[in-house]
Amino acid sequence: MRALFYSALFLSAPAMALVPPNYSDPEKNLSSEIELGMQYTSGNSDTSNFNSRVKAIYDGDAARHEWGVWGYFASDEDETSAEQYQFQYQLDYKLAGSEYIYGRGDLKWDRFGSYTRKHTFSSGYGWTPYETKDSELILEVGLGYRYNKVSVSEESDDDLNKKDEAIFRTAAKWEHKLQEYTTFTADATIETGDVNTVADLKLAYRNQFWADLALKFGVDITYTDKVPEDSEKTDVISTVNLIYSF
Template sequence: MRHYSFLLLFATGPAFALVPPDYKEPTTDFTAELELGLQYNSGNTESSSFNSRGRLIYDMENARHDTTLRGYFASDNETTSAEQYQVQYQLDYKLEGTRYVFGRADMLWDRFGSYVQQHIASVGYGYNPVDRKHTKWTLEGGVGYRYNEANLSNTEDPDQNATDDEAIVRIASKLEHRLQEYTSFNADATIETGSLNTVANLNLSYRNQLWADLALKIGMDIKYTDVIPEGTEHTDVISTVNLLYTFR
């Protein structure tokens, strides 16, 4: 019996040495979202529209990576009426409590917008004044640089510059609120202002979980540009109804 006890102790000893009782797995969180909306009409009206969005979040103990890709397209049997693509990336370095510093890049291509290209790079500071189970509110402030290429297809002024760049101040607010167990509401507001122009964005979305990781999402993106080229509009609005699938 003594020999068996000795062998058992010898066999289990290395396991305790390799995996201590208080060992914990590293805290990492990986989330991906994919949403898609399609519409096609035939008969008296020939038209189609397409919009998609992908988001990838990698939330580690000391840093958080957030990447978003968006695309919008609409056309009828003769012309294309909307074509827009956007790439966003933000890296947050977490500080003590709910504070963090961030670096951010935002690139937009919009064939029919007041500006066909807008590229923004910014850095700043953020924190969460409200961080609860059902409600999370985030505030951010920072500085950056913006490059613009104006849409001059409707102007007759040959001396108007197509491109400009400027330093900007960026202020943002993000609200995530769970209304019920299967429904949630998000609101993101951003103002980016410089000496040449001011751009404000408001993104609203309502999500209803249908089954497991599949949800119905209703969204509205509103963009206001203060200074615009001749023949373009100050406000752009995109409304979407999409199916959204979450990978965890």
């Protein structure tokens, strides 16, 4: 018995020596997540909707890259009532501290929106004025260009027919950890041009319930100051999604 004990101790000693006492896993530069949500209602009316999102972030020593692809589809009584797609990319070139210079592109297609296409390209300056263990606030200001395509071929307001305009962009991103596995985020953006102003607010409550799986409740509100006649200025999309992170 004593010989067996010393043999086990001898064999485990080299393995223990290979792992330093203060060892921690290497930092993960690349993170990704897939988000899916679906809802179906039957009875007096048959409605269904589906939304998905793929997001990837590569955080290097000198720069941070973020990609995102969104899709949203809804139907009512076998007729499509909403169809929206969006692609986003942002590059942050890191400066001293939390400061950075960014360049980004947002491409949006909305079949039933007041504008069927809205493509925005901008660059500017970002920084983190407030950060604690549980909270973070990021601010951005910049200039850019926006391409708009109105949802009707003819419009009495000549301003709405103008497809190209320069914009001034401001953005604020707030993240707060409510508990160990729950997080609240708010992402607000305002883009002001000589013709139109577009404001977007994304609110999300996220609960990590098992390993790499999370449940997210989200609301996306978009306000467009000038829209064609018989169009709403405010669009709201509410979602309940399952997220897988890897």
